[in-house]
Amino acid sequence: MKYIVELNLDYDKNQFLEFINRKNLNYDAMAEKKKWHNNFEIEELDLGPIMNYLKDVVLILSLFPKYQIPIHADGAGTRLDNTYNVSINFPVKNCTEETKTHFWDFEDNRPIKYIHHENIGTREIIDKDQLVLKQTYIFKDKPALFRNEYPHSVENDCNDLRLMLSWRFKPEYSWNDAIKICKDLNYIND
Numbered sequence: 001m002k003y004i005v006e007l008n009l010d011y012d013k014n015q016f017l018e019f020i021n022r023k024n025l026n027y028d029a030m031a032e033k034k035k036w037h038n039n040f041e042i043e044e045l046d047l048g049p050i051m052n053y054l055k056d057v058v059l060i061l062s063l064f065p066k067y068q069i070p071i072h073a074d075g076a077g078t079r080l081d082n083t084y085n086v087s088i089n090f091p092v093k094n095c096t097e098e099t100k101t102h103f104w105d106f107e108d109n110r111p112i113k114y115i116h117h118e119n120i121g122t123r124e125i126i127d128k129d130q131l132v133l134k135q136t137y138i139f140k141d142k143p144a145l146f147r148n149e150y151p152h153s154v155e156n157d158c159n160d161l162r163l164m165l166s167w168r169f170k171p172e173y174s175w176n177d178a179i180k181i182c183k184d185l186n187y188i189n190d
């Protein structure tokens with residue numbers, strides 16, 4: 001339970017897909033710019049009480065066909081409004097065995113240190129060549145708590161665009177806070 005935890009949280013995948021489709025994103029232009037995430041108002045999306053702890057925007061994650069996102073951590077980590085440690089990621093389209101998320105860590109589990117890139121909203125990992133692969137996770141039908149602050153990479157081996165929604169916790173909530181909140185709401189079985 002260090003990097004990712006599946007949640008028993010019901011959501012309407014079709015509603016989430018309609019939400020994404022309505023944004024008419026230009027995926028080709030985004031792929032050219034290597035920009036795979038876009039923030040949007042939540043509009044009709046409703047998850048109930050967990051929303052008290054989540055931001056009032058959601059991120060559409062577009063993983064382009066045959067595309068790899070190198071090891072990074074999410075959020076710029078420089079201010080409260082651009083930092084987040086945990087999200088709930090919802091599989092929406094083309095989440096199969098052919099799209100994989102890898103989590104990386106140091107062998108000795110020492111703390112991760114970052115170079116902060118505010119302009120692209122991401123954190124580079126110091127000494128990332130020393131990271132080792134710790135876990136590979138495949139999104140299919142279940143949402144999962146995702147530890148954004150930890151190094152991860154993503155690969156899409158198929159010819160289709162993979163779509164997910166990432167709904168982030170407000171920056172004041174840590175990984176352990178998020179686990180407790182989800183346990184209290186019965187999204188995680190003990």
Ligand SMILES: [Fe+2]
Nearest residue numbers: 072073074152
């Ligand atoms: Fe990421």
